[in-house]
Amino acid sequence: MNCCTCLFLPQDENDNPPEFSKSSYIIKIPENLIAGATVLVVNATDLDSSREFGQASLIYSLEGSSQFRLNSRSGELTTTALLDREQKSEYILIVRAVDGGVGPQQKTGIATVTTLHSSFN
Ligand SMILES: [Ca+2]
Numbered sequence: 001m002n003c004c005t006c007l008f009l010p011q012d013e014n015d016n017p018p019e020f021s022k023s024s025y026i027i028k029i030p031e032n033l034i035a036g037a038t039v040l041v042v043n044a045t046d047l048d049s050s051r052e053f054g055q056a057s058l059i060y061s062l063e064g065s066s067q068f069r070l071n072s073r074s075g076e077l078t079t080t081a082l083l084d085r086e087q088k089s090e091y092i093l094i095v096r097a098v099d100g101g102v103g104p105q106q107k108t109g110i111a112t113v114t115t116l117h118s119s120f121n
């Protein structure tokens with residue numbers, strides 16, 4: 001430390017990436033679940049205190065299947081269609097959280113969705 005550094009007020013920097021509550025989510029859902037049902041809520045935390053690049057700035061996105069969508073703010077994962085186990089019984093989804101920094105920090109996680117035989121048919 002020298003005298004010059006004292007002139008700069010400590011300012012928060014975007015030095016924390018979002019962290020998912022789990023690195024990998026595993027969920028099992030019944031087949032024939034109605035489209036639009038919420039099957040999972042992902043949650044990431046960002047330790048930066050700024051609204052611009054901290055927790056409040058996080059945006060979620062999803063890759064891997066058009067059968068699902070992820071609410072960019074709430075992290076709610078919902079189905080977009082009726083899932084047919086005979087066509088596909090397992091989905092590997094990539095969930096991503098990005099903060100709002102100028103050089104945004106991001107983190108990805110994996111959600112594995114398995115559809116189970118419905119006992120009603
Ligand atoms: Ca951050």
Ligand SMILES: [Ca+2]
Nearest residue numbers: 012013015048
């Ligand atoms: Ca920080």
